[in-house]
Amino acid sequence: METDVLIIGSGIAGLTYAVNLAMADKHLKITMLTKTQEDETNTKYAQGGVAAVTNLNTDSFEKHIHDTLIAGDGLCNEAIVTSVVKEGPERIQEIIQWGTDFDKESDGDYKLGKEGGHSENRILHFKDVTGMEMERALLSKAHQYDNIQIIDYCFVIDIITQHHLGKLITKATPDIACYGVYVLNLENHQIEKIVSKVTMLATGGCGQVYRTTTNPKIATGDGVAMVYRAKGRIENMEFIQFHPTALFEPSKRFGQSFLITEAVRGDGGVLRNSKGEEFMHKYDDRLSLAPRDIVARAIDNEMKILGDEHVFLDCRQMNLENFKTHFPNIYKKCESIGIDVSQQMIPVAPAAHYSCGGIQVDAFGRTSIQRLYSCGEAASTGLHGANRLASNSLLEAMVFGKRSFEDTIAHISQYSLQSDIPDWNASGTSRTQGNDTHHAKY
Ligand code: FAD
Ligand code: SIN
Numbered sequence: 001m002e003t004d005v006l007i008i009g010s011g012i013a014g015l016t017y018a019v020n021l022a023m024a025d026k027h028l029k030i031t032m033l034t035k036t037q038e039d040e041t042n043t044k045y046a047q048g049g050v051a052a053v054t055n056l057n058t059d060s061f062e063k064h065i066h067d068t069l070i071a072g073d074g075l076c077n078e079a080i081v082t083s084v085v086k087e088g089p090e091r092i093q094e095i096i097q098w099g100t101d102f103d104k105e106s107d108g109d110y111k112l113g114k115e116g117g118h119s120e121n122r123i124l125h126f127k128d129v130t131g132m133e134m135e136r137a138l139l140s141k142a143h144q145y146d147n148i149q150i151i152d153y154c155f156v157i158d159i160i161t162q163h164h165l166g167k168l169i170t171k172a173t174p175d176i177a178c179y180g181v182y183v184l185n186l187e188n189h190q191i192e193k194i195v196s197k198v199t200m201l202a203t204g205g206c207g208q209v210y211r212t213t214t215n216p217k218i219a220t221g222d223g224v225a226m227v228y229r230a231k232g233r234i235e236n237m238e239f240i241q242f243h244p245t246a247l248f249e250p251s252k253r254f255g256q257s258f259l260i261t262e263a264v265r266g267d268g269g270v271l272r273n274s275k276g277e278e279f280m281h282k283y284d285d286r287l288s289l290a291p292r293d294i295v296a297r298a299i300d301n302e303m304k305i306l307g308d309e310h311v312f313l314d315c316r317q318m319n320l321e322n323f324k325t326h327f328p329n330i331y332k333k334c335e336s337i338g339i340d341v342s343q344q345m346i347p348v349a350p351a352a353h354y355s356c357g358g359i360q361v362d363a364f365g366r367t368s369i370q371r372l373y374s375c376g377e378a379a380s381t382g383l384h385g386a387n388r389l390a391s392n393s394l395l396e397a398m399v400f401g402k403r404s405f406e407d408t409i410a411h412i413s414q415y416s417l418q419s420d421i422p423d424w425n426a427s428g429t430s431r432t433q434g435n436d437t438h439h440a441k442y
Contacts, residue, residue, distance in 0.1 A: 013376025072385025
C-alpha cells in the first residue's frame with residue numbers, strides 16, 4: 001500500500017494531526033493504523049480533563065507555567081512549557097468547535113476542576129469521562145473526511161529506513177529517513193509494507209510494561225521501541241509517572257486498574273491509611289493535592305510502614321449528589337464492587353500511569369529521523385520534565401498534533417514515495433500456534 005501520510009495511532013494525538021491535515025488538503029491520502037479498535041486508546045480512559053487557562057479573572061498563563069515547572073521538578077524545557085500553555089486556549093476552542101462537550105456551570109461558564117499541583121481551578125472536563133468524550137468527537141470529525149482511512153487491527157512492527165535498503169545505519173548516521181512501516185495485519189496474519197511520504201508515530205504510552213497500570217493493553221511503548229531500533233533518539237524513559245489512586249481490587253493485581261481521578265481529591269476526597277489516619281501533612285504542605293509523584297511516594301511509604309497493599313480515599317464527607325454528578329462513572333464502578341462511597345472508603349494504590357519521556361522531538365514534533373514525526377504520549381517534547389502536571393497530557397497532544405500538521409503541510413511536497421523497498425523477510429520465523437480470538441491477538 002502507498003499513502004501520502006501514514007499515522008500510527010488513533011488517540012487524541014494522531015486524530016488531531018489527521019483532522020487538521022484533512023481539513024487543509026482534501027487531496028492528501030491519509031492512512032491511520034490502530035492496533036485494535038479505533039477507540040481503544042489511553043485517550044478513551046482519561047478522566048480528570050484537560051488543563052488550560054480559560055478564566056483570566058482568577059487564572060493566568062504565568063500560574064499555569066509555574067505549576068508545570070514545579071511539578072516537572074526543574075527538568076522541563078521552559079520555552080516549550082511557555083508556548084504550550086499559551087497555545088492551550090486556542091486548541092480548546094478548536095476541539096469544542098469540532099464537537100467536544102465540556103461541563104458548564106448554570107451561568108454558561110465552563111466548570112473548572114482542580115487536580116494535584118495546580119494552584120487554580122483550570123481543568124475542563126466532561127464528568128469523569130473526558131477522554132471518552134474527546135475521542136468520540138475526534139473520531140466523528142475524522143469520519144467526515146473521505147481522505148482519512150482508519151484501519152483497525154494493524155500492529156505496526158517497525159519503521160522502514162535505509163537499513164531495509166541494505167545500508168549500514170548507526171546512531172551516528174546523520175540522515176536516517178523513514179519511508180513507511182512494516183505492519184502485521186491481525187485479520188489475515190500477513191506482514192505488509194506501507195510506503196509513505198511522511199509518517200507520524202502517535203502510539204501512546206507504555207504502562208503495560210508494569211505489573212499494575214491504569215493503561216489499557218495497547219499501551220506497550222511500541223513507537224518508542226521502533227525509533228530505538230531504527231537508531232533514532234529517545235530520552236527520559238526513566239520518568240514513568242505513577243498515579244497515586246488506582247482502585248485496588250485484589251482480583252486485579254495485573255493488567256489495567258480502574259482509575260480514581262485526582263479530581264476527586266480536588267473536590268474534597270482525603271487520603272487515609274489503614275488506621276484511618278490522614279497522612280499527607282507528614283509529606284507536603286499541599287496535602288492530598290501535592291503533585292502526583294509526591295503523593296504516590298507518600299502512599300507507597302505508608303503502605304510499606306504498615307505492611308498494607310493499599311491506602312484509602314475517603315469521600316464520605318463529600319456531598320453525594322455532587323459526587324454522582326461529577327463522577328458518575330466512578331460512582332457506578334464503586335457500587336458494582338459493593339462500595340457505597342457515602343459510607344465506605346475507596347481502597348487505592350499507586351499504578352504506572354504515564355511516560356513523561358519518549359521519542360525526542362523538537363518544537364514541531366520532528367524526530368531525529370527525517371520524514372518521521374511523533375506527538376502525544378509517545379513523544380518527549382520537554383513539557384513534562386521529571387513529572388507531568390495533571391491534565392497537561394491531553395493539552396500537549398493537541399498542541400503538538402497541530403504543530404506537526406503545520407510542519408508536514410510546509411514540507412510534504414519535498415518528499416516522494418521511496419521505491420525498491422523489499423517485502424518483509426519472514427524467513428526463519430514461524431507463526432505461534434494458539435487461539436485466534438481478538439483477545440489473544442495483541
Ligand atoms: P493513545 O490515546 O494511547 O493512542 C495510542 C494509539 O496508538 C492507539 O490507537 C493504539 O492502538 C496505537 N498503537 C500503539 N502501538 C501501535 C502499534 N504497534 N501498531 C499500531 N497502532 C499502535 N491525561 C490528561 O491530560 N488528562 C486526564 O484526565 C488523563 N487521564 C488519564 C486517565 C487514564 C486512566 C489514563 C490511562 C491516562 C490518562 N491521561 C490523562 C493521559 C492521557 O490520556 C494520554 O497520555 C493521552 O490520551 C495519550 O494520547 P495519544 O494519542 O498519545 O495515545
Ligand atoms: C486523573 O484524572 O487523575 C488523571 C489526570 C491525568 O493523568 O492527567
